[in-house]
Amino acid sequence: MTIDQSLSSKRILSIDILRGLVMIIMALDHTRDFFHIGAMTSDPLNPETTTGALFFIRWITHFCAPVFVFLSGLSAYLSAQNKTSAAASSFLLKRGLWLIVVEILIITLGLTFNPLYNFIILQVIWAIGCSMIFLALASRISYKTVLIVGLLLVFGHNIFNLLPVPKNPDMALILKVFFTAFGTIVPLPNNHFIGIFYAILPWTGVMFVGYGIGAWYKKTYDAAKRKRNLLIVGSLSVFLFLLLRFVNIYGDPVPRKEYGDLFKNLLAFFNVSKYPPSLQYISMTLGPAMLFLAFTEKINNWFTRIASVYGAVPFFYYVIHFYLLHTILVIAFFTTGYTSQQIVQIPFLFRPADFGFGLPLVYLIWIAVVAILYLPCKWFKKYKETHGQWWLSYI
Incomplete structure (x- = not known):
């Protein structure tokens, strides 16, 4: 899902390890969406109704999208x-x-299995694509422009949550698409819809900040200084999350709720907004990510080598894993007694609201999917390393 980050044909292993790790975790969340019994009917992050295991399986995947971007x-x-x-x-x-x-043609089809495209889903690939367009424009001005705009977007976009919604419906829609989208459904003619789940500009801010951090990975940049920078900024980000969460005034569209229960209060403390990604959410996820980069630059073992395979070909993995998951879903749909009359569901075909399994089977399917994709990813990684066709830079 990202541009090849070769430096004189040598990849930076820590980047591939981190990206591969979030790719593996990401598949867990999508497996839960397709196969968990409560995925269509309950919120796994609601402290009032969830369990610790269910909360964790959803919360840990919060790291995927921001690290990706x-x-x-x-x-x-x-x-x-x-x-x-x-x-x-x-x-x-x-x-x-x-x-x-x-996102529109390939990912939507993999998610829905609906060749009529009645429901077009705009998520992280859409946000990355739009952000790259903005980055193409801003990077022509200067590196400093990208970094400053990125920081302004990350730290300031939650201001829009404090402002009243425009009365003009067109302006309200524009505000949602660019800053505050959360399940924004736009109706189209002939029973078609667009679901906008990722507001563009908060994610653009995350990408711009990543672009700014990229200067630390130039060949001429001192490795010890890079590690020190990552440790400082990562630690400050974690501290900022804790501070904002305790103060509970700014940085998330929904103020933290207090319960008369210690466990629920703990869950509520970490239940921050991903849609759109709040400042607290970004601090909570990117802080540990930068600390991870700082500590893994020289680590090379069997696990990091496996994770780096997925991280080297993230776009390839991302697309295929949806089609593999949905194919398994079709098999499970029929083998558990559902019929062809129950195929059509909105937005996902073959996914009735009452379908699903418990968490142990969800974990088993997740592990199987990740394992199945290892050899194809390893093959494609090798293919990219040994071939130079222009189209490979787009996959």
Whole structure:
């Protein structure tokens, strides 16, 4: 899902490890969506109704999207080092447009299995694609412009949660699409809909900050200084999350709720907004991610080598895992007694609200899917390393 971040043909292993780890975790959340009995009828993050295990299985996947987008920006910076400013900008623009098309035509189909596209789903690929288009424009101005705009978006976008919603419906929709979208459904003619689940500009801020951090990974940058920077910024981000969460005034669209129960209060403390990604959410996720990068730069063992395979070909993995999960869903749909009359569901075909299994089977399916995809990912990683076709930079 990100631009190849080669430095003189040598990949940065810590980046691939982190990205591969979040790819593996991401598949857990999507497996839960497809196969858990309560995925369509309950909120796993609601402290009043969830369990600790269910809360954790959803909360841990909060790290996936922001790390994904952050590393996309970082990789964009590194990729640009071997190009002219114009060439780097042109590539980002074309890749951004390509990702939007992929989200609409390929990812939506993998999610819904609906060839009529009655419900088009715009999620993280859409947000990355739009953000790359903005990055193509901002990077032509200067590196500092990208970093400053990124910080302003990350720290300031929650101001829009404090403002009244515009009375004009068109302006209200624009505000939702760019800043506050959460399940925004836009009706189209002939019983078609667009579901906008990722507001663009908060994620653009995350990508721009990743682009800014990319300067620390230049070949000429001192490794010890890079580690120190990552430790400082990562620690400050975690501290900012804790501070904002305790103060409970700014940084999340929904103030933290107090319960008369210690366990529920603990869950509520970590239950921050992903849609859109609040400042508290971004601090909670990117802080540990930067600490992870700081500590894994020189780590090389069997687990990191496996994780780095998925991290080296994230777009390939991302697309295929949806189709594999939904194919398994179709098999489970029929083997558990459902009939062809029950196929049509909105938005996901073959996914009735009362369908599903307990968490142990969800974990088993998740592990099987990740394992099945290892060899295809390893093959494609090798193919990319040994071939130079232009289209490989888009996959």
